[in-house]
Amino acid sequence: MTDTRKAQTVAEQVGDVIAARATASRLLGFSLDEIGPGHARVSMTVTESMLNGVGTCHGGITFALADDAFAHACNSHNRMAVAANCSISYPAAARLGDRLTADCREIYRKGRNGAYDCVVTTQTGEVVALFRGQCRILEGHFIEGIS
Amino acid sequence: MTDTRKAQTVAEQVGDVIAARATASRLLGFSLDEIGPGHARVSMTVTESMLNGVGTCHGGITFALADDAFAHACNSHNRMAVAANCSISYPAAARLGDRLTADCREIYRKGRNGAYDCVVTTQTGEVVALFRGQCRILEGHFIEGIS
Amino acid sequence: MTDTRKAQTVAEQVGDVIAARATASRLLGFSLDEIGPGHARVSMTVTESMLNGVGTCHGGITFALADDAFAHACNSHNRMAVAANCSISYPAAARLGDRLTADCREIYRKGRNGAYDCVVTTQTGEVVALFRGQCRILEGHFIEGIS
Amino acid sequence: MTDTRKAQTVAEQVGDVIAARATASRLLGFSLDEIGPGHARVSMTVTESMLNGVGTCHGGITFALADDAFAHACNSHNRMAVAANCSISYPAAARLGDRLTADCREIYRKGRNGAYDCVVTTQTGEVVALFRGQCRILEGHFIEGIS
Numbered sequence: 357m358t359d360t361r362k363a364q365t366v367a368e369q370v371g372d373v374i375a376a377r378a379t380a381s382r383l384l385g386f387s388l389d390e391i392g393p394g395h396a397r398v399s400m401t402v403t404e405s406m407l408n409g410v411g412t413c414h415g416g417i418t419f420a421l422a423d424d425a426f427a428h429a430c431n432s433h434n435r436m437a438v439a440a441n442c443s444i445s446y447p448a449a450a451r452l453g454d455r456l457t458a459d460c461r462e463i464y465r466k467g468r469n470g471a472y473d474c475v476v477t478t479q480t481g482e483v484v485a486l487f488r489g490q491c492r493i494l495e496g497h498f499i500e501g502i503s
Numbered sequence: 504m505t506d507t508r509k510a511q512t513v514a515e516q517v518g519d520v521i522a523a524r525a526t527a528s529r530l531l532g533f534s535l536d537e538i539g540p541g542h543a544r545v546s547m548t549v550t551e552s553m554l555n556g557v558g559t560c561h562g563g564i565t566f567a568l569a570d571d572a573f574a575h576a577c578n579s580h581n582r583m584a585v586a587a588n589c590s591i592s593y594p595a596a597a598r599l600g601d602r603l604t605a606d607c608r609e610i611y612r613k614g615r616n617g618a619y620d621c622v623v624t625t626q627t628g629e630v631v632a633l634f635r636g637q638c639r640i641l642e643g644h645f646i647e648g649i650s
Numbered sequence: 651m652t653d654t655r656k657a658q659t660v661a662e663q664v665g666d667v668i669a670a671r672a673t674a675s676r677l678l679g680f681s682l683d684e685i686g687p688g689h690a691r692v693s694m695t696v697t698e699s700m701l702n703g704v705g706t707c708h709g710g711i712t713f714a715l716a717d718d719a720f721a722h723a724c725n726s727h728n729r730m731a732v733a734a735n736c737s738i739s740y741p742a743a744a745r746l747g748d749r750l751t752a753d754c755r756e757i758y759r760k761g762r763n764g765a766y767d768c769v770v771t772t773q774t775g776e777v778v779a780l781f782r783g784q785c786r787i788l789e790g791h792f793i794e795g796i797s
Numbered sequence: 798m799t800d801t802r803k804a805q806t807v808a809e810q811v812g813d814v815i816a817a818r819a820t821a822s823r824l825l826g827f828s829l830d831e832i833g834p835g836h837a838r839v840s841m842t843v844t845e846s847m848l849n850g851v852g853t854c855h856g857g858i859t860f861a862l863a864d865d866a867f868a869h870a871c872n873s874h875n876r877m878a879v880a881a882n883c884s885i886s887y888p889a890a891a892r893l894g895d896r897l898t899a900d901c902r903e904i905y906r907k908g909r910n911g912a913y914d915c916v917v918t919t920q921t922g923e924v925v926a927l928f929r930g931q932c933r934i935l936e937g938h939f940i941e942g943i944s
Contacts, residue, residue, distance in 0.1 A: 374556030380564055383530075383552045405530045408574060409521030409645075415574075415586045416567025417527055423563040427555060439562045441882050441931060443590040443737050445784055447763055463769075464777055469741055471780050473767070475757075483758055486765050488782055490739055490882060498556075588735050588784060590884050592931055594910055610916075611924055616888055618927050620914070622904075630905055633912050635929055637735060637886055668850030674858055677824075677846045699824045702868060703815030703939075709880045710864040711821055714857025721849060721856075733856045737884040792850075 363393040367432040370498045371396070374428060384417060386424050394462030396428035402454045413450035413484075422474040422487035425460035429472050430489070436496040437470060442489040448482055455479040458487070468493045510540040514579040517645045518543070521575060531564060533571050541609030543575035549601045560597035560631075569621040569634035572607035576619050577636070583643040584617060589636040595629055602626040605634070615640045657687040661726040664792045665690070668722060678711060680718050688756030688766075690722035696748045707744035707778075716768040716781035719754035723766050724783070730790035731764060736783040742776055749773040752781070762787045804834040808873040811939045812837070815869060825858060827865050835903030837869035843895045854891035854925075863915040863928035866901035870913050871930070877937040878911060883930040889923055896920040899928070909934045 357365070371391035375381065381388075381398075384406075390397035400421050408414040423442065430437040450456055460474035470493060476485035504512070518538035522528060528535075528545075531553075537544040547568050555561040570589060577584040597603055607621035617640060623632035651659070665685035669675060675682075675692075678700075684691035694715050702708040717736060724731040744750055754768035764787060770779035798806070812832035816822065822829075822839075825847075831838040841862050849855040864883065871878040891897055901915035911934060917926035 377554070377558065378556045378561065379552045379554045380561035381555075384563075405526045407524070407526045408528075409525045409578065410583065410585070411524065414525065414527035414567065414570070415589070416531075416563070416570040419566045419570065419589070420561065420563025423561070423566065427562075431556065436557065438557070438596070439593055441590070441592040441739070442562070442566070443588070443782070443884065445588040445735070445765065446586055447758055447760060447765070449585070464741055464780060466741060466777075471739065471741070483760075486758060486782075488737070488780075588886070590737065590929070592882070592912065594905055594907060594912070611888055611927060613888060613924075618886065618888070630907075633905060633929075635884070635927075671848070671852065672850045672855065673846045673848045674855035675849075678857075699820045701818070701820045702822075703819045703872065704877065704879070705818065708819065708821035708861065708864070709868075709883070710825075710857070710861025713860045713864065713883070714855065717855070717857040717860065725850065730851065732851070732890070733887055735884070735886040736856070736860070737882070739882040740880055743879070 366434050366502055367391050367393050370431055370434050371428055373498045374431060381424050384420060386421060388428060391428055391432060393432055394429055395460055396425045397457060397459045398425040399455060399457040402450055402452055402456065415446060418450055418476060418485050419444050421456055422458045422476050422485055425458040425474050426472050426489040429460040429462060430470050430491040431498065434497050434499055434502050436494040437491040440490050440492045444485055444487045446485050448484050450478060450484040513581050513649055514538050514540045517578055517581050518575055520645045521578060528571050531567060533568060535575060538575055538579060540579055541576055542607055543572045544604060544606050545572040546602060546604040549597055549599055549603065562593060565597055565623060565632050566591050568603055569605045569623050569632055572605040572621050573619050573636040576607040576609060577617050577638040578645060581644050581646055581649050583641040584638040587637050587639045591632055591634045593632050595631050597625060597631040660728050660796055661685050661687050664725055664728050665722055667792045668725060675718050678714060680715060682722060685722055685726060687726055688723055689754055690719045691751060691753045692719040693749060693751040696744055696746055696750065709740060712744055712770060712779050713738050715750055716752045716770050716779055719752040719768050720766050720783040723754040723756060724764050724785040725792065728791050728793055728796050730788040731785040734784050734786045738779055738781045740779050742778050744772060744778040807875050807943055808832050808834050811872055811875050812869055814939045815872060822865050825861060827862060829869060832869055832873060834873055835870055836901055837866045838898060838900045839866040840896060840898040843891055843893055843897065856887060859891055859917060859926050860885050862897055863899045863917050863926055866899040866915050867913050867930040870901040870903060871911050871932040872939065875938050875940055875943050877935040878932040879935065881931050881933045885926055885928045887926050889925050891919060891925040
């Protein structure tokens with residue numbers, strides 16, 4: 357197996373482990389649609405139980421979706437990582453019934469630090485959030501026996 | 504009624520309106536413990552359904568709690584406001600069973616812009632998140648007839 | 651002239667106007683190496699007068715370089731824009747004598763809001779800063795007679 | 798000498814060391830007006846050589862001022878620290894001739910992490926920048942023989 361295919365297989369295995377353990381992702385109906393080394397795509401539908409005081413999608417839910425894709429992306433190399441710092445901006449509001457997709461990409465990874473960008477779009481391609489996350493890379497692994 | 508008491512009454516009324524409408528806050532078990540002009544305190548308990556892939560509280564849930572306090576604080580003057588930009592850092596992980604409290608304070612408000620800081624602590628006072636949110640202030644009101 | 655070439659010409663003209671007026675950019679020895687619609691590349695050399703208390707490049711100077719590229723990029727469409735919010739992280743320190751290049755790209759622009767990412771690298775390609783800037787787009791233009 | 802006075806003396810000594818070494822601070826005319834354990838106040842005047850393309854103070858210079866106060870504050874305990882991540886927002890523009898003061902306070906410090914908030918105001922008290930910096934705390938000291 358090539359290194360590229362091996363890295364992809366590892367990312368998929370880690371993705372399954374995280375998805376199985378992450379109860380919050382299930383609570384919010386997150387679906388891991390794509391996973392690979394350094395990137396992940398997670399989607400959800402804005403339901404009646406995800407609204408804020410003005411009737412649009414609660415910003416915390418949109419953040420959680422982006423953060424979930426970030427967690428998958430930064431752990432995809434089978435090295436445990438934790439979020440250190442995240443920022444988000446909201447160019448537009450997400451609305452009831454919208455299908456939101458968070459697409460996360462690695463922009464930097466070296467030593468104990470990584471940085472990831474995530475764009476959240478609706479089914480029509482409208483950008484509803486721009487997210488950037490920085491992680492601290494730890495010693496542990498999700499799957500033992502794979503360096 | 505003094506201006507101070509009036510502002511407090513308005514904040515409480517707006518808080519009730521937002522809390523009644525915000526279905527996401529109920530989904531996540533958020534409790535609005537304190538509300539006043541420019542500040543709010545919201546709390547929640549980390550349950551089995553709020554965990555991430557490493558078994559601690561999902562960062563998105565912690566963010567949502569802080570964001571909820573921010574929403575209450577920045578809308579407390581009865582002028583509708585929307586989050587423009589938020590950042591969060593996580594000095595420590597929150598764990599299953601922790602009672603988290605998000606305390607949010609206004610640090611700036613002028614014209615159409617506001618900035619708010621929020622600290623999230625556990626029941627022992629450990630800081631698990633530092634949040635800063637910036638809002639855009641709109642024209643609308645939550646309660647009509649009050650400027 | 652095609653729209654693409656026209657947009658390029660406008661960006662170059664605006665770049666010249668900004669570079670001529672921006673005295674801070676001259677003080678810090680910034681060079682505008684490339685400009686186009688929605689992007690800019692600015693470089694500088696870390697001199698003896700740009701150090702901090704530990705002998706590396708002052709983080710404020712590195713930020714100023716990135717911010718300068720951001721200013722060029724977000725104004726390149728000939729619509730005046732002002733920085734609303736910026737964030738920066740420093741994966742590594744820049745050192746005396748380093749030639750730093752800030753490369754800035756538009757990631758979002760709609761209505762009155764824009765978002766730009768900027769990566770600052772050394773002459774060897776090492777990443778010393780990741781910058782993200784959000785701007786508010788105003789009514790004014792740099793060059794009159796061009797919409 | 799009480800612990801409080803000792804901490805103040807240490808902060809002042811470290812402040813002198815940093816101010817003596819930081820050539821960038823001199824280039825930009827920064828004045829360290831106050832220093833203590835976990836806080837610092839630094840000021841500057843906006844000169845003709847600090848302007849941007851629209852004739853107001855270059856955002857990078859304002860950031861550098863806030864960052865300088867942050868550097869003093871996070872190093873004031875005589876443990877070397879480096880900036881990991883900073884964010885800034887600009888509620889208003891600073892203008893030629895303005896005397897800007899950056900006041901920085903420690904909001905969190907534990908283990909290897911610290912967080913600091915800095916407000917930059919003009920001579921009339923107008924807020925021109927809100928800055929938040931996070932640092933990584935290293936092993937080294939500025940002054941040996943003091944833990």
